[in-house]
Amino acid sequence: MRDVIVIGAGGGGPVVAKELAGRGLDVLLLEAGPRHADPDSEWTHLENDANNPLTGFLRFGPQDRGAPAWYRETPQNSFIWQLSGVGGTTQHYFGNCPRAMPGVFTGYDGADRDAYDTAHLFPFSYDELVPYYEWVEATLPVQTAAMGTKESVFFRGCEGIGLPVQTTKTTVEDSFRPQQNAILQPGGWAGKVTGRDDPRLRYPESTGCTFCGYCMQGCSMPHGAPRNLAAKRSTDNSYVPMALTADAWADGGRAAELIADAYVTRIHTERRSGETVATGVTWRVGSTGEVHREDAAVVVLAGGCTESPRLWLNSALPNPNGWVGRGYTDHFFDWMIGLFDERTESSKGAASAARADFPGRGGMENVGLTPGLQQFAAVFSDSGIRGHHTNGRAPKGPWDGPAGRMIGPELKDALMNGIDRLLNILVITDDDVEAHNRVTLSALPADEHGPVPKVRFHQRRRSARTLANREFVARKAAEVLRAAGARKVVRVDWPPLLLHVQSSMRMGRSEDDSVLNADAEARWVKRLFVADNSALANSLGGPNPTLTAQALATRTAEKIFSTYFGGDPWVAREAPTVSTDARISSRLADVVG
Amino acid sequence: MPDQPVRTPDRLLARRTFLARIGVLGATSAVATAIPATTLARTSQAAPAAPAHPDTASVTDAALDRLLDLLRPVLSELSRDTLSGLVVMTSPGPDRFSAAQGTPRPEPGAIEAGGTDFIIEALDGFVPFPDQLSTPLLAALTTALDDTGIALPTSLNTLLLGQVATLDQALLVILRNDQTLPLSLVVALLLNLLATQVNPLSVTGVLSSPFARLSLDEKCRAFELLEGPDADLIGLLDANLPEPLRDSLSGLLRFLAGALLEFSAFGSYNEWAVFDRQTRELTARPVGWELSGYQPDGVVHGWDDFIGYYQDRSEVGA
Numbered sequence: 001m002r003d004v005i006v007i008g009a010g011g012g013g014p015v016v017a018k019e020l021a022g023r024g025l026d027v028l029l030l031e032a033g034p035r036h037a038d039p040d041s042e043w044t045h046l047e048n049d050a051n052n053p054l055t056g057f058l059r060f061g062p063q064d065r066g067a068p069a070w071y072r073e074t075p076q077n078s079f080i081w082q083l084s085g086v087g088g089t090t091q092h093y094f095g096n097c098p099r100a101m102p103g104v105f106t107g108y109d110g111a112d113r114d115a116y117d118t119a120h121l122f123p124f125s126y127d128e129l130v131p132y133y134e135w136v137e138a139t140l141p142v143q144t145a146a147m148g149t150k151e152s153v154f155f156r157g158c159e160g161i162g163l164p165v166q167t168t169k170t171t172v173e174d175s176f177r178p179q180q181n182a183i184l185q186p187g188g189w190a191g192k193v194t195g196r197d198d199p200r201l202r203y204p205e206s207t208g209c210t211f212c213g214y215c216m217q218g219c220s221m222p223h224g225a226p227r228n229l230a231a232k233r234s235t236d237n238s239y240v241p242m243a244l245t246a247d248a249w250a251d252g253g254r255a256a257e258l259i260a261d262a263y264v265t266r267i268h269t270e271r272r273s274g275e276t277v278a279t280g281v282t283w284r285v286g287s288t289g290e291v292h293r294e295d296a297a298v299v300v301l302a303g304g305c306t307e308s309p310r311l312w313l314n315s316a317l318p319n320p321n322g323w324v325g326r327g328y329t330d331h332f333f334d335w336m337i338g339l340f341d342e343r344t345e346s347s348k349g350a351a352s353a354a355r356a357d358f359p360g361r362g363g364m365e366n367v368g369l370t371p372g373l374q375q376f377a378a379v380f381s382d383s384g385i386r387g388h389h390t391n392g393r394a395p396k397g398p399w400d401g402p403a404g405r406m407i408g409p410e411l412k413d414a415l416m417n418g419i420d421r422l423l424n425i426l427v428i429t430d431d432d433v434e435a436h437n438r439v440t441l442s443a444l445p446a447d448e449h450g451p452v453p454k455v456r457f458h459q460r461r462r463s464a465r466t467l468a469n470r471e472f473v474a475r476k477a478a479e480v481l482r483a484a485g486a487r488k489v490v491r492v493d494w495p496p497l498l499l500h501v502q503s504s505m506r507m508g509r510s511e512d513d514s515v516l517n518a519d520a521e522a523r524w525v526k527r528l529f530v531a532d533n534s535a536l537a538n539s540l541g542g543p544n545p546t547l548t549a550q551a552l553a554t555r556t557a558e559k560i561f562s563t564y565f566g567g568d569p570w571v572a573r574e575a576p577t578v579s580t581d582a583r584i585s586s587r588l589a590d591v592v593g
Numbered sequence: 594m595p596d597q598p599v600r601t602p603d604r605l606l607a608r609r610t611f612l613a614r615i616g617v618l619g620a621t622s623a624v625a626t627a628i629p630a631t632t633l634a635r636t637s638q639a640a641p642a643a644p645a646h647p648d649t650a651s652v653t654d655a656a657l658d659r660l661l662d663l664l665r666p667v668l669s670e671l672s673r674d675t676l677s678g679l680v681v682m683t684s685p686g687p688d689r690f691s692a693a694q695g696t697p698r699p700e701p702g703a704i705e706a707g708g709t710d711f712i713i714e715a716l717d718g719f720v721p722f723p724d725q726l727s728t729p730l731l732a733a734l735t736t737a738l739d740d741t742g743i744a745l746p747t748s749l750n751t752l753l754l755g756q757v758a759t760l761d762q763a764l765l766v767i768l769r770n771d772q773t774l775p776l777s778l779v780v781a782l783l784l785n786l787l788a789t790q791v792n793p794l795s796v797t798g799v800l801s802s803p804f805a806r807l808s809l810d811e812k813c814r815a816f817e818l819l820e821g822p823d824a825d826l827i828g829l830l831d832a833n834l835p836e837p838l839r840d841s842l843s844g845l846l847r848f849l850a851g852a853l854l855e856f857s858a859f860g861s862y863n864e865w866a867v868f869d870r871q872t873r874e875l876t877a878r879p880v881g882w883e884l885s886g887y888q889p890d891g892v893v894h895g896w897d898d899f900i901g902y903y904q905d906r907s908e909v910g911a
Contacts, residue, residue: 047864049873201894
């Protein structure tokens with residue numbers, strides 16, 4: 001019998017595991033996918049080897065790379081880009097850590113208070129979450145992003161359209177800034193030397209970000225650094241190492257146990273005093289097919305926005321208001337490509353180190369990609385093929401020609417202009433929680449873990465506010481590219497790309513349209529908490545969700561500890577240990593064998 | 594599999610047209626003389642009133658095996674040509690497929706980058722494709738008739754109807770091979786079907802695949818039909834689907850239209866073709882890297898592109 005079992009070692013689960021292990025609880029952390037304990041021998045810096053969604057080492061699939069990826073039904077043009085494995089989707093994230101817009105929380109009284117998804121606010125105030133933001137920002141740590149050439153081009157464009165600079169963590173007006181990101185700032189020779197196997201690029205001659213440009217391929221730079229000193233603070237480099245070494249850095253801490261290749265197929269419950277109570281889980285070992293069951297005082301569900309509702313439904317847990325899996329938000333991304341005559345160095349440095357925000361509308365960020373992914377992004381469209389067909393869309397605006405995917409000579413010429421002579425902008429929409437965007441169980445055959453999820457997005461029937469926000473930000477993105485000097489601007493009009501995912505098991509103020517109460521505990525199953533992005537009440541107004549999910553998970557860990565283990569909250573009265581602490585590095589050398 | 598209809602001469606004529614449209618008839622013309630004929634619309638071992646089924650048709654097993662040996666490489670080439678016609682949409686080069694679509698280019702493209710093999714490997718080896726969708730899809734391809742009145746050129750009218758029936762039987766065996774679903778062949782046949790809807794003249798010509806014979810503009814039109822998805826296409830394919838999956842099929846076609854182009858683009862510009870899985874190193878410079886100027890000196894572990902901090906601000910307040 002464990003104190004706590006955490007299902008999923010992605011962006012959120014390890015936060016709860018680390019915090020509660022730090023309090024001395026017996027924590028078991030289960031991960032369905034692989035654990036990449038030695039990136040130097042398992043990873044490359046090559047995009048197909050890394051990112052192929054069917055075969056890459058960063059995919060949503062089992063530990064055995066020879067076996068097919070796990071299937072989800074997506075009955076529309078769309079793409080779910082979540083990852084399995086220790087670190088989850090943070091393995092390929094860009095580390096960006098903006099705070100949510102204050103306007104998406106209860107109690108906000110700014111002049112723009114009506115500009116947000118006010119029907120689906122967080123059930124507590126922004127001020128209440130701030131100490132947890134600060135705690136996570138100090139733990140990861142979150143710092144101001146270093147600037148490379150592509151950021152300087154983005155800033156020039158923002159300056160050119162008259163946006164002011166934001167110099168605070170909390171966003172209060174339309175503005176631009178370097179990202180606050182979970183990427184260690186370059187030190188020593190990092191960012192100052194180009195090369196391979198150059199001793200100056202090894203730790204400790206280099207510390208932090210070496211500007212290698214491989215954020216999307218997983219970060220283990222600089223070479224020779226202990227895992228918890230890798231530049232990008234994906235949870236495999238930050239929270240998981242802390243959870244596994246809690247006895248080394250926390251007084252009274254107890255190291256959590258991590259089991260990878262362990263797919264949880266059922267959450268068990270029983271009736272106690274008229275209530276349904278979570279009692280444990282069953283998981284299947286991928287490599288052997290063996291099935292294990294363990295009980296726990298508290299179960300924490302953190303399988304991600306697609307898998308958490310699937311597991312809930314497959315476990316036949318209560319769903320009286322039908323909101324399990326509903327209200328899935330994805331920031332309804334779009335993609336703008338600017339072609340330049342000058343060098344932008346798009347493939348170098350942290351993949352996305354600059355952003356602009358438009359409260360009540362959304363935001364945007366620059367993104368640098370590798371050649372294959374660049375072309376993937378350029379043909380991923382809901383507007384048909386530029387100049388050939390519109391698929392009923394193809395909006396026009398301050399970009400060149402109708403929106404749509406490039407093809408043939410135009411597509412090739414765009415890349416032959418130079419991977420380092422372009423600038424991409426990701427359009428991030430403040431999108432509404434809508435009941436019809438949802439996860440259900442597919443009628444297609446089950447896999448070895450039960451019925452598979454069906455993820456349905458009605459991209460053409462989104463709310464008027466969502467659609468207007470997307471058009472607003474898309475125009476801003478095109479204007480920024482023009483002002484920065486782009487010779488040609490192409491709007492791709494992406495279908496849903498599920499990378500920023502939120503709110504499919506949302507907490508909320510109303511019992512009628514939420515699954516979780518304000519403590520992130522399931523309304524209908526006691527001792528069951530949700531601690532991934534699915535717990536978020538809404539899409540945050542557009543900011544990238546990982547930081548807020550981690551702040552919320554920290555708060556949830558406190559709620560678990562005080563509600564079920566008789567402990568006191570700690571965030572308000574203690575200082576966090578930073579995840580780069582030398583005691584963690586030292587102990588990691590022992591526990592990672 | 595659902596029951597086959599009675600194979601009357603009229604139906605076989607329509608079936609022959611359909612086989613021409615998906616590219617199978619044209620591709621098999623070289624081996625046509627080796628195709629034995631079944632006996633038409635006769636009772637076999639089944640009860641006298643029962644319709645003839647492919648499973649009970651009167652070609653001997655040995656003759657069928659010989660035909661399968663001939664047919665497999667032919668269909669494999671049909672797949673390759675069709676998917677080559679697909680990948681050059683995303684990166685035309687100096688190859689015959691780019692020339693056929695009217696966009697020849699002097700510098701290397703998708704073919705040189707191994708895009709065709711990338712797509713085939715992905716489709717056949719790694720795309721999870723549930724039987725609930727593949728079985729009816731295969732049923733549609735192996736039983737569909739064409740009554741649109743597309744006139745076949747005489748070069749495609751050489752097979753006797755009995756030979757058409759045998760060819761059908763062999764195609765069924767190949768597509769129903771449950772060891773590995775040849776999804777690449779299924780996709781190729783679908784693309785060819787759409788190609789001949791866009792341009793009926795593409796049933797014959799150079800290259801073995803109707804889709805690969807289209808101009809780039811016509812290929813885009815074929816994708817418009819797939820992405821729509823086209824009601825006729827849905828009508829053809831969903832006849833065999835159980836009710837809960839009708840919605841899934843049109844969704845799948847929308848997904849497929851996007852995914853085929855996205856994967857073609859990804860595979861035509863990444864390092865797949867020159868990656869050594871044993872050493873985890875590149876054996877040559879990837880085409881996409883050369884075209885884009887990416888990593889001019891190969892993989893690096895750092896770049897000297899750190900300029901500083903915007904307005905010299907390396908931290909911010911609350």
